[in-house]
Amino acid sequence: MQRYFVNKEAVSDGVVTITGEDVKHISKVMRMEPGDQIICNDNDGFSARCELDELSKEKVTAKVLEQLNENHELPVNVHIAYGLSKGDKVEAVVQKGTELGASCFYPFAAQRSVVKWDDKKEPKKLERLEKIAKEAAEQSHRDYMPVVKGHHTFKEIIETGKQFAHKLLVYEETAKEGKHPVLFRALQEVKPGEALFVIIGPEGGISPREAEEAEKNGFLSVSLGPRIVRSETAPLYILSAISYHFEISR
Structure with missing residues (x-):
């Protein structure tokens, strides 16, 4: 499942708002549509499986389905x-x-x-x-x-x-x-x-x-x-x- 890093401010009330170059990557490169799932991470411990809701040229919104408890980092x-x-x-x-x-x-x-x-x-x-x-x-x-x-x-x-x-x-x-x-x-x-x-x-x-x-x-x-x-x-x-x-x- 494709992962995207977002700003902490992009996560609010169970919705993630993605802007910038990732919008083009989601819609044009990955050719995703509403209903497809991605993982969003705020680079501060929050990681969640999300479902795409709306896609436009300026932004993508996704609903948080579940928060993930992951650890993919080196121990040191x-x-x-x-x-x-x-x-x-x-x-x-x-x-x-x-x-x-x-x-x-x-x-x-x-x-x-x-x-x-x-x-x-x-x-x-x-x-x-x-x-x-x-x-x-x-x-x-x-x-x-x-x-x-x-x-x-x-x-x-x-x-x-x-x-x-x-x-x-x-x-x-x-x-x-x-x-x-x-x-x-x-x-x-x-x-x-x-x-x-x-x-x-x-x-x-x-x-x-x-x-x-x-x-x-x-x-x-x-x-x-x-x-x-x-x-x-x-x-x-x-x-x-x-x-x-x-x-x-x-």
């Missing part, structure tokens, strides 16, 4: 700081990372980032990433849409990480040193309901200077196994490992 809140990379890699990380359960994304300018975000273009880039996150959250039946933060410097990422009890740095040199069990041991320290902050570099990875700064501030350097993966693969690897550790292997 995973925050991904990802170094700005070329092409559509940031978009791919947000899309696939959302499907795999990430709670928040922090694009940042790393020392080895080739791409730089222009301040004037940043609002449009963030709007694009937020749209991607919304669509991926709906497709994967997430209960909450992840947050996409404005881009940061590496120093700001380190400062943000200080708020977290559990924080990891994916570092290529750790893989070369063969310290593969470190990630497994680190995940054993995290309890369900806690948060985990992970830094992943761009093409070329994290520089030695950045790694030293992160480790000074309590980040644990981890390997993703004996193979060196691309920057856009690393967030998906670590989210999959977290899902396996907390959801599949128990």
Whole structure:
């Protein structure tokens, strides 16, 4: 059943009012009609099975049939700081990372980032990433849409990480040193309901200077196994490992 995220204000007296681009998606893309059912979620804990009532060019109204008690979220809140990379890699990380359960994304300018975000273009880039996150959250039946933060410097990422009890740095040199069990041991320290902050570099990875700064501030350097993966693969690897550790292997 198709899922749509709506504003809290859209739910009133057992009726959900859908506006914006979702109206076109419901009527033109999905070709739905009155009587068809969807799931509506307000991104704040409300989730309900609804029946379409009226469709127009401006809005769609749906009657709430039953509230749902669902839980499709990872047991831990995973925050991904990802170094700005070329092409559509940031978009791919947000899309696939959302499907795999990430709670928040922090694009940042790393020392080895080739791409730089222009301040004037940043609002449009963030709007694009937020749209991607919304669509991926709906497709994967997430209960909450992840947050996409404005881009940061590496120093700001380190400062943000200080708020977290559990924080990891994916570092290529750790893989070369063969310290593969470190990630497994680190995940054993995290309890369900806690948060985990992970830094992943761009093409070329994290520089030695950045790694030293992160480790000074309590980040644990981890390997993703004996193979060196691309920057856009690393967030998906670590989210999959977290899902396996907390959801599949128990």
